[in-house]
Amino acid sequence: MTSNALSSRTPTLSRRAVIVTGTAALCTLAACGARNSVPANPENACAIIRDKPQYYTAMRKSERKWGVPVSTQMAFIYHESGFRANARPPKRYTLWVIPKGRASSARGYVQALDGTWDDYRNGPGRRGASRSNIFDAADFLGWYVSTNNKALGISNADARNSYLAYHEGRTGYRRGSHQSKAWLIGVADQLAARAARYKAQLASCR
Incomplete structure (x- = not known):
């Protein structure tokens, strides 16, 4: 024709x-x-779940399945992506002009790397799981954190060491690679404090 x-x-x-x-x-x-869009008030757990009720639904489902508290999941996501569904590391440049790509393949709410995300999709996750989907991200987070913690003898209630193991991986955590990273220790301490605040706030939500 x-x-x-x-x-x-x-x-x-x-x-x-x-x-x-x-x-x-x-x-x-x-x-x-x-x-x-991100929650209007990410500093308050009650405000987060009023603004984004699907967040609580997803994280509560993950907590029941994997044992990682909602408050800890919230703190992880706050520090990893600021609750931005499509968060990615910044682009790198040579001579401030020529693009070199991004620092890593991390992406989404929990900044999971490509390889780790593939492990999740080939394991307990669904094949079409997306890092920008809060239900998939929360399920991944619960799976990865609880699996690491079980292997390393860390309590799921220990947000600080859970984050250090999440960031460094099992081998790195066992070797104590985090001990020489003062900045990372600082972030883990901040995350643990935030998880504690979120926990207290969640207990008083109306």
Whole structure:
């Protein structure tokens, strides 16, 4: 069929139809943006779950399955991505101009690396799991943290050491690689304090 023949058979959208279609698309984009936006007040656990009730549903489901407290999951996600669904490490540049790619393949709510995420999808996770989906991210976090903790003898209630093991991996944690990283110890201490605050706040939510 020639292009002219195709043109003669193809109905032309009216201006009104184009406007309506465009408006619908914009509304869809707006809805997606709202779903992926960060909580308005990430400092307060009660405000987080009022703003994003699906977060609590996902994390509570993960806690029941893997034993990692909701408060700890919240603290991890706050420190890893700031609750940004599509968070990624910043791009690197040579001479401040030439792109060199990103520092790592980390992505999503929990900044999981490609290889680790593949291990999850090939194991307990669903094949189509996405790092920008809060249910998948919370399930991954519960699985990875609890599996590490079991192997290393760390309590799931110990947010500080859970984070150090999450960051360094089992081998690194066993070797004590975190001991020479004052900045990482500082982050782990901040995360543990945040998890404790979230826990207290969750206990008083109305």
